[in-house]
Amino acid sequence: MSALADAKVSGSGPVLEVRGLTIALPLGSDRAEAVSGASFSVKRKEILCLVGESGSGKSVIAQAVMGLLPNTLPVTGGEIVLEGENVAHAGRERLRELRATRMSMIFQEPMTALNPVMTCGDQIDEVLREHTQLTPEHRRDRILAIVREVALPEPERIIASYPHQLSGGQRQRIMIAMALVLEPALLIADEPTTALDVTTQAQILALVQDLQQRHGMGVLFITHDFGVVAEVAHRVAVLRLGKLVELGEKNAVLKRPQHAYTKMLIGAVPSLQTHGRAAEGASEPVLRTVGLCKTYYDRGWFGRRREVHAAQDVSIEIRRGQTLGIVGESGSGKSTVARCIIRLIDPTAGEILLHGQDIAKMSAAELRPLRRKVQIVFQDPYRSLNPRRTVLEAIIEGPVNYGVRRDKAIERARQLMDLVRMDPASLNRYPHQFSGGQRQRICIARALAQEPELLIADEAVSALDVSVQAQVLDLLEDIRNRLNLAMLFITHDLRVAAQVCDYVAVMSQGRIVEHGPAAQVFGAPRHEYTRALFEAAPGRDFAFGSA
Amino acid sequence: MSASPSRASELETLSVEAAGLRVTESAWQRVRKNWSVRIGGAALALLLLIAVSAPWLGTVDPTLFDAASRDLVPGQRGEITTLDGEIIKHKFWFGSDSYGRDIYSRVMYGARVSLTVAVLAALLSLAFGIVCGLSAGYLRWLDGILMRFMDGLMAIPAILIAIALVAMWRGSLPTVIIAIAIPEIPRVTRLVRSLVLSIREEPYVEAAVALGTPTWKIMFGHILPNTIAPLVVQGTYICAAAILVEAILSFLGVGLPPDIPTWGNIMAEGRPQFNQYPHNIFIPGVFLAITVLAVNILGDGLRDTLDPKMAKRV
Numbered sequence: 001m002s003a004l005a006d007a008k009v010s011g012s013g014p015v016l017e018v019r020g021l022t023i024a025l026p027l028g029s030d031r032a033e034a035v036s037g038a039s040f041s042v043k044r045k046e047i048l049c050l051v052g053e054s055g056s057g058k059s060v061i062a063q064a065v066m067g068l069l070p071n072t073l074p075v076t077g078g079e080i081v082l083e084g085e086n087v088a089h090a091g092r093e094r095l096r097e098l099r100a101t102r103m104s105m106i107f108q109e110p111m112t113a114l115n116p117v118m119t120c121g122d123q124i125d126e127v128l129r130e131h132t133q134l135t136p137e138h139r140r141d142r143i144l145a146i147v148r149e150v151a152l153p154e155p156e157r158i159i160a161s162y163p164h165q166l167s168g169g170q171r172q173r174i175m176i177a178m179a180l181v182l183e184p185a186l187l188i189a190d191e192p193t194t195a196l197d198v199t200t201q202a203q204i205l206a207l208v209q210d211l212q213q214r215h216g217m218g219v220l221f222i223t224h225d226f227g228v229v230a231e232v233a234h235r236v237a238v239l240r241l242g243k244l245v246e247l248g249e250k251n252a253v254l255k256r257p258q259h260a261y262t263k264m265l266i267g268a269v270p271s272l273q274t275h276g277r278a279a280e281g282a283s284e285p286v287l288r289t290v291g292l293c294k295t296y297y298d299r300g301w302f303g304r305r306r307e308v309h310a311a312q313d314v315s316i317e318i319r320r321g322q323t324l325g326i327v328g329e330s331g332s333g334k335s336t337v338a339r340c341i342i343r344l345i346d347p348t349a350g351e352i353l354l355h356g357q358d359i360a361k362m363s364a365a366e367l368r369p370l371r372r373k374v375q376i377v378f379q380d381p382y383r384s385l386n387p388r389r390t391v392l393e394a395i396i397e398g399p400v401n402y403g404v405r406r407d408k409a410i411e412r413a414r415q416l417m418d419l420v421r422m423d424p425a426s427l428n429r430y431p432h433q434f435s436g437g438q439r440q441r442i443c444i445a446r447a448l449a450q451e452p453e454l455l456i457a458d459e460a461v462s463a464l465d466v467s468v469q470a471q472v473l474d475l476l477e478d479i480r481n482r483l484n485l486a487m488l489f490i491t492h493d494l495r496v497a498a499q500v501c502d503y504v505a506v507m508s509q510g511r512i513v514e515h516g517p518a519a520q521v522f523g524a525p526r527h528e529y530t531r532a533l534f535e536a537a538p539g540r541d542f543a544f545g546s547a
Numbered sequence: 548m549s550a551s552p553s554r555a556s557e558l559e560t561l562s563v564e565a566a567g568l569r570v571t572e573s574a575w576q577r578v579r580k581n582w583s584v585r586i587g588g589a590a591l592a593l594l595l596l597i598a599v600s601a602p603w604l605g606t607v608d609p610t611l612f613d614a615a616s617r618d619l620v621p622g623q624r625g626e627i628t629t630l631d632g633e634i635i636k637h638k639f640w641f642g643s644d645s646y647g648r649d650i651y652s653r654v655m656y657g658a659r660v661s662l663t664v665a666v667l668a669a670l671l672s673l674a675f676g677i678v679c680g681l682s683a684g685y686l687r688w689l690d691g692i693l694m695r696f697m698d699g700l701m702a703i704p705a706i707l708i709a710i711a712l713v714a715m716w717r718g719s720l721p722t723v724i725i726a727i728a729i730p731e732i733p734r735v736t737r738l739v740r741s742l743v744l745s746i747r748e749e750p751y752v753e754a755a756v757a758l759g760t761p762t763w764k765i766m767f768g769h770i771l772p773n774t775i776a777p778l779v780v781q782g783t784y785i786c787a788a789a790i791l792v793e794a795i796l797s798f799l800g801v802g803l804p805p806d807i808p809t810w811g812n813i814m815a816e817g818r819p820q821f822n823q824y825p826h827n828i829f830i831p832g833v834f835l836a837i838t839v840l841a842v843n844i845l846g847d848g849l850r851d852t853l854d855p856k857m858a859k860r861v
Contacts, residue, residue, distance in 0.1 A: 344753050371759040376752040386751045388772045398758035443754070450758060 014041035015186045015218035016065065016081060016103075022077035023060055023069070023242075034060045034073055035242045042186065042218040047209070049229045049250075050222045051265075052239035053465040058222045061239075062188045063221070064088075066105050067095035079354045083185055084409040100127050103186040104179035108194050114163040121147075121159025127181055146177045150207060169200035173207065180211060187212070193228065197329035198492065202536035207213035224465065226269045227495070230254060230539030238262045254542060268470035269544035270495035272537060274518045283356075285317040286453050286486040287341065287374070292350035292360075294336050310336040312510045314350070316488075318454060323480060325501030325518065327494060327533070333510040334490045338458045341488070342376050343367060346414045355456075372402055375447035379459035381439035385431035391442050392427040397452040409449070416445040419482075420475060437468035441475065448479065450455050455480070456488045461496060473500060494537050495544070498522055506530045574776070574853060583848025590841035594834075598658040606652035607637060610810040616647040621826055641830045644816055653808035654831050660809040661790050661838060664724055668789035669782045670729035676735020677771070677778070683736065684743025685766050694740070697733035705730035709792060710801050718803050723796060727789045738781055742774040776853035783846030787839045794835055810835045 024036040035057040042048045052058045054093045063069045065080055067090060080088040082103060085094065099473040107113040115123060121143055128139045147155040150173040163171055172192060179187060191209060209232055212219050221232060229236055229250070236253040238246040238261065246259045257263045292314040298306040311333040318324045326334040340347040343359065352360040357371055375398075378384045385394055395416060396409035404412075414424040420441040431439055440460065447455055457476060461469040477500060480487050491497050497504055498518065505515035506529065514527040534540065578584055597604065607627055613634075616625035621642040626634050629647065641650040683693040700708075714727035746752060748768060755765050796802030797811025798818075805812050810831040817827025 125843050342757050344756060368759055374757070376754065378754065380750060382755060384750040386755075386769050386773070389769075397755065397760060401759045401761070401764075446754065446758070507723065 013084065014043045015082045016042040016220065017081040018061070018065070018078070019081070020078035021061065021064065021075070021080060021088070023057070023064060023073050024076045026072050028094045031241060033076075033242050035064070037078065038239070038242070038244045039078075040237045040244060040247055042220050044185070044218055045213070045216045046234045047212060047219040047221050047232050049233035049236045050220060050238060051226065051229055053224060053265075053467065055241070056239040057242040058224075058239050059190055062105065062190045062220065062222055065186075066103065066104075067092075069108060078331055099132075100179070100184065101131050101182045102184050103188065104182075104184045104254065105188040105190060106172070106175045106179050107190045108191040110168060110175050110195070111163060113175055114171060116163055119160055119162055120166070123174070124178050124181055126161070127178055129180055142181060143177075147178075147179045149211070150174075150177045152177075161162060167200075169203060170198050172196065172200075172204050176204075176207065176211070180217075181213065183215060184217065186218050186220065188222070191224070192221075194223070194225070198494070199329065199532055199536040200539075201228075201538065205538065208232065213537065214421060225538065226266060226466070226544060227537065227539030228252070228545075229544075230542040238265070263468060266544060268467045270470070270473070270493075270499040271544050272495055272498050272522070272534075272540055273543075274498050274501075274522045283321070283351075283377045285319050286355065288315075288317040288351075288353040289337070289341065290315050290351040290353065292337065292340060292352065293348045294333075294340055294345065295348045309510045311340065311347075314507075314510075316505055316512070316515070318486040318488055320453070320486050321480065322502045323489050323500050325489045325491060325497040325504045326507055327491060327497045327504055328507035329510075329533075331509075333506040334492075334507050335458055336510075337507075338376065338456050338488065338490050341454075342374050342456060343371075370429060372398065372450040373452055374454045374456065375442070375450050375452040376456040376458060377443045377447055377460040379462050381436045381443065381463060382471075384443045385439055385446075387431055390428050390430055391434075394431075394442065395427070395446050395449050398446065402450075412449060413445070416448055418447065419479065420445045435468075437464055437472060440464065440468075440472050444472075444475065444479070446485070452485070454486045454488060456490070458490045459492070460489075462491065469496070476500065492520075494533060506533070549581040577852045578849065581848045581852045583844050583851065585848075586847055587841045587843070587845030590837065591845060594658055594838055594841065595662060597655055598662050599660060601652075601655040604655055604805055605640075605746070606655050607635075607649055609648065609653040609656040610806055611645040612648045614647055616643050617645055618824060619647075620824070621830075628632065642824065642826050644813070644827055645820060646816075650813065650827065650830060653813050654810065654834055656808045657810045657831060658834065658838075660720070660803065661805065661835070663720070663794060664727065664784040664793040664843070665838075666791045667724045668727040668793075669785040671724065672731035672735050672785055673782055675728070675732045677739055677774075679732065679736040680739020681743055681766050681771060684740040685747060685762070685770065690740075694735070697736050697851070699734045700730070703730075706792065706795060708803055709796060710799070713796060713801050718796075718801065719730060720803065720807075723793060726796075727792045731785050731788065735778075735781060735785070738777065739774055741779060743770055746770050746773050749798060780846055780850040780853060783842050783849060787842040787846070790842070 018041065021035055021038045021040050022033055025032060027036045038061060040048065050058045050061065060069070060073060064075060067087065069075070075088050078088065083097065087098065105424045109369055114120070119415060124143045124146065125139055125207055128134060128142060134142065143159055145157045147158055152158045152173050153168060158166070158170070166174065192208070193204050196204060204226065208219065217256045223229060233250045236248065236250050237244055238253070238259065240261045246253060246257065246262045253262065291310060294311040296308040298308065314337050316324060326332045326337060336345070339345045341352055347360050350360060351358045354370060354373060359367060392410065392413055395413040396406065399409040399412065400406060413427060417424040417427060422438065422441055431442070433443065461472050464472060473496065476487070479485065489497070489500055501518045503516065504518045505512045506521065506527065507513065508529045514521060514525065514530045521530065525534055550758060606631070611627050611629060613627045616627055616639065619625050619639045619642045621640060623642065624636065624638050625643065627637045627647070628634050634769040637649065639649055639651065643649055679693055679697070683690045708730045712729065713722055716722040752765060752769055755769050792803060793809065794811035794814070797809045798815045800815060802811060803809050805816065813831040814828045817824065821828055
């Protein structure tokens with residue numbers, strides 16, 4: 001790592017230099033150290049991306065630099081040099097002086113990082129009051145200037161607003177304004193766009209790059225998303241289980257990764273290219289919706305009625321052996337459609353035809369025999385399984401409900417565990433003993449136990465790390481082919497959609513704005529919203545996953 | 548994506564996610580390690596032992612009295628007449644009351660009443676509260692009616708309901724227990740209902756609906772087991788409250804009849820002589836306080852170890 005040899009004179013040297021940083025984990029953790037001997041530097045006018053999967057220790061490094069580590073995670077070795085000053089063991093007072101003035105941080109969740117009962121202007125003002133001697137008028141000028149700089153409209157109105165009155169993207173801009181108001185030399189961004197929609201994410205990434213150029217800051221950008229890395233990084237550091245396995249220029253790391261782990265990670269990122277499988281439409285559709293609508297009514301005490309159209313006039317059809325993807329941002333109504341189809345919520349209007357039979361208005365009793373034909377896998381693997389039931393009980397629950405004998409169902413559960421590539425011997429364990437990816441496999445096995453004809457995957461791989469995500473996608477693809485299933489795949493991630501879908505429907509504000517074969521929608525999007533989505537997809541210029 | 552075998556194996560060997568089983572402490576292990584649970588539990592176990600083995604702790608029948616041994620101070624020796632008319636020598640460790648009854652024996656036997664009332668009142672209110680709370684939380688049409696009734700019940704002071712109920716039925720152990728349990732039911736119902744309202748939104752409950760699981764099985768098989776931890780904690784607080792309410796009812800003279808030794812009764816009988824013989828109130832009071840404290844410490848320990856919000860922090 002040549003960066004270590006750089007001069008450390010403040011002003012020309014790196015903004016941040018981390019040398020052999022080691023941070024211990026409490027006894028009884030799955031490894032001894034959260035971070036083991038990590039060395040890297042962030043130069044002026046540079047964005048260094050720190051990439052890793054969950055548990056890699058990337059956020060721990062960010063907290064260590066800011067001096068925000070809890071007492072249970074002590075720094076046991078190495079140095080953190082901020083502009084020539086070792087802050088690894090700096091006192092609380094000194095750290096407080098440095099925060100906001102020389103280094104600042106923005107977080108993943110802008111709603112919880114802002115105080116809900118203070119106006120945004122007051123929150124920025126607090127930073128200035130704490131660290132400067134400026135008069136109130138000067139402070140106000142500075143606040144308005146920085147709010148204008150982060151490209152928020154109507155600064156006067158924005159600084160008088162409370163966080164809940166702003167959108168997620170606007171809140172993140174306020175966070176950035178707070179972080180930059182004192183012009184720090186180092187900005188740490190910890191997954192700042194992970195909670196945002198893809199179009200908002202693109203704007204925030206552009207803003208960070210723009211501000212970084214203009215102020216000449218060093219930025220330590222923490223992310224798990226290689227698309228984001230391709231978009232913003234100058235240099236990349238890859239972290240695996242607390243160890244830095246690769247560090248280099250962006251193009252070198254992304255195009256010619258050296259370490260096997262980096263190769264695997266980059267290889268696991270789904271490509272934006274569709275697979276180009278011939279999508280034939282010969283068979284009868286398993287499920288068809290005609291003009292499906294879901295409207296929520298918000299009724300006040302005095303009859304004031306507000307209508308929210310969660311889904312409007314949604315018509316889709318899914319055939320055996322095919323995957324239909326519904327793609328959209330949060331609040332587009334894609335999950336509402338899935339929950340209507342499986343009748344977890346009742347549609348307001350329209351038809352849901354399962355083999356030509358309308359199930360939209362059926363009573364619970366009429367629906368019962370048909371329920372098993374449509375099964376669902378949810379997003380959050382940690383909440384999808386009852387923590388107090390063994391895996392076996394979870395998998396046999398469905399068949400037993402429909403009168404399958406218990407021993408038969410257990411036999412079938414063993415076969416299903418094999419099918420989802422898990423050890424049947426672990427059937428008697430509880431969900432908390434498994435990792436996220438393993439739990440998602442168990443959820444798939446549970447759905448398959450009902451021998452469904454249609455499997456709905458509602459953001460089923462969104463909560464998983466990229467390497468685990470690739471495994472689960474492989475598994476879903478394999479199962480769909482082997483069992484000739486119809487699959488409805490709901491996702492916000494265009495890359496994932498490109499990988500698994502034969503047909504794609506793009507939803508926005510409750511309506512389908514464009515649909516067609518995946519190759520057509522991805523290759524030549526017609527609707528402007530679809531085009532905007534593709535424009536915003538981070539790292540679209542890099543050919544990921546083509547290896 | 549094409550699932551080439553080499554790539555699949557590469558993904559699996561390099562993936563960071565722990566492929567093996569996770570070793571996590573079970574809730575029970577965490578409970579046993581907690582010092583609040585240990586101390587509170589030990590104190591309660593000791594009191595339980597006293598209650599069970601009261602006849603063998605050098606006591607006499609707590610209802611015996613002897614005019615010759617009235618108003619003895621703790622540690623004094625005296626005589627007491629048994630039911631067969633036999634006069635035995637007895638050392639009054641905690642003194643005697645104005646009827647010449649042995650306070651030590653009465654306090655030891657009193658532990659039986661306090662603990663029985665505590666446990667049974669808690670179980671009774673939990674049982675009713677669980678049924679009402681589950682129904683209100685899961686069957687939405689019942690919610691309004693049931694909860695307005697509970698709100699009404701909560702608007703009357705607990706002690707007043709208890710007094711009214713005991714007055715209606717005549718004081719006996721079952722009636723006192725029921726009278727103490729009823730005012731606690733709305734609190735349990737509210738707790739269970741709020742738990743159910745959040746658990747019913749969990750994906751695993753929705754998955755059960757999609758699997759065609761009947762409603763009653765979802766309520767008792769999926770939702771109820773996940774409310775147990777907070778209910779155990781609530782149960783201990785009800786125990787503590789029940790002990791106090793029983794003592795209050797006895798003290799006010801509307802609880803169990805005065806010949807049954809309860810801590811509240813002993814204190815009530817000692818009240819007129821408080822200036823000369825404060826030990827009549829002081830000793831059962833100390834036992835009452837220790838019991839309630841032990842139950843509350845145990846409850847705090849259980850809350851710290853069982854509450855999912857606390858567990859995440861560990």
